[in-house]
Amino acid sequence: MDHNAIENAAALIKRSKKTAALTGAGVSTESGIPDFRGKDGLWSRYDPFEYGTLGAFLNNPPKIWQMLAELLDVVDAKPNGGHLGLTSLEEMGLLAGIITQNIDSLHQKSGSINVVEFHGSMESFTCIDCGKKHLLQYVRETTLPPSCRSCGNILKPDIVFFDEMIPESVLQETQELLAGTELLLVAGTSCQVQPAARIPYQIYKSGGKIIEINLEPELNGLATVSLQGSFAAVMEKLVTQLNE
Secondary structure, three states: OOHHHHHHHHHHHHHOOOEEEEEOHHHOHHHOOOOOOOOOOHHHOOOHHHHOOHHHHHHOHHHHHHHHHHHHHHHHOOOOHHHHHHHHHHHOOOOOEEEEOOOOOHHHHOOOOOEEEOOEEEEEEEEOOOOOEEEHHHHHHOOOOOEOOOOOOEEEEEEOOOOOOOOHHHHHHHHHHHOOOOEEEEEOOOOOOOOOOHHHHHHHHOOOEEEEEEOOOOOOOOOOEEEEOOHHHHHHHHHHHHOO
16 A cells, blocks of 8 residues: 555645545445445346336335345444544544445444435335334344334335435435535445446535545546555554544
8 A cells, every 4th residue: 555645645634624435335345245246246146127126126025125135134244444444534523424325334333423324224114105114123023024013014125226316305415514525535436326426526526635445446537546455454544644
């Protein structure tokens, strides 16, 4: 890992009046959660167009729950050093908040406070008929596919399927966090999934700077500094540098 790049990134963070982070699946792989698109990921075993749309869920909920049952385990994962590093930045007053595309709640488990779950979370579920919400513990204690305690209809996890719109409240939270942001940390994402993929371009076009943390550079032409390496290792070095 290039020490000069770490020093440059730390200097950018110290100078920034407001810094936010955008994270993707790559930040959770070190916690044992495979990237959805990786060779061991969910989409290597399930066709995303057959299983990953709301239309497919509404048409045949029991079928889609065969896949969703595997996702119940992601919330058992533990935060890694990278998650803890972002929490440290927030505690140091150097990070305003995190926008995550992940549904594993690992940022909150590591202690981060201001987290926008752009694609939702596997921690709660909503009845597709009456709208009653249920927590994960209820779903784990009942027979799959889970049914609503109030009306008996099927429950949908509070995650965003491919053909769903991002909730307006989430979009508003995102824009509130991005307002005035001078520096964006982009970690563990290739920024290919819309509309989250537009976030780095929004910051770039507004004159902000971008620090990329990925195993391989993905934001060529956008990133001011690219930190190549594992999320945990990079964040550990970055936090150490910021504390010097």
